[in-house]
Amino acid sequence: MGFNYSMEEDNDYNDFLQSLIDNGHLEGAAEGITKKVIVEGIDSLSSKQKWTFQKNVGEYITVECTRGGCDIPWSEMYEAYDNGGMCNWCAHMDTKDD
Structure with missing residues (x-):
């Protein structure tokens, strides 16, 4: 994946993630993990959570x-x-x- 997850401190990044949640693009574990990223940042995730996040959110990212x-x-x-x-x-x- 060609984008930088270290951008989570950027309000636009968090707004993008929130848009995915608000518009029903994420559900279950992916939704919960994304909410955690918005509040706590990507570094708060375990390696399994990061994989789930990248797999589910990555498909919506166009670099x-x-x-x-x-x-x-x-x-x-x-x-x-x-x-x-x-x-x-x-x-x-x-x-x-x-």
């Missing part, structure tokens, strides 16, 4: 914009999952191209 190749900030990460892996700017420009 690089599929259109422009730029890094996608945490504040745009949830939307990038829904719009084909594009940052907000490229998603906007893509709709203008139509």
Whole structure:
């Protein structure tokens, strides 16, 4: 996985994780572990919990914009999952191209 989990102190990172929970993308152990990461940070997890977290949350993370190749900030990460892996700017420009 190509992203840095040390970003948990970033409010945008926590907001992204909360969006996954609020929108029903995580359930069971994955949801509980993600809540723990929001409150206590990634370093509070056991190795098994980290694996579960990475497996379940990782599928929603797009590190690089599929259109422009730029890094996608945490504040745009949830939307990038829904719009084909594009940052907000490229998603906007893509709709203008139509």
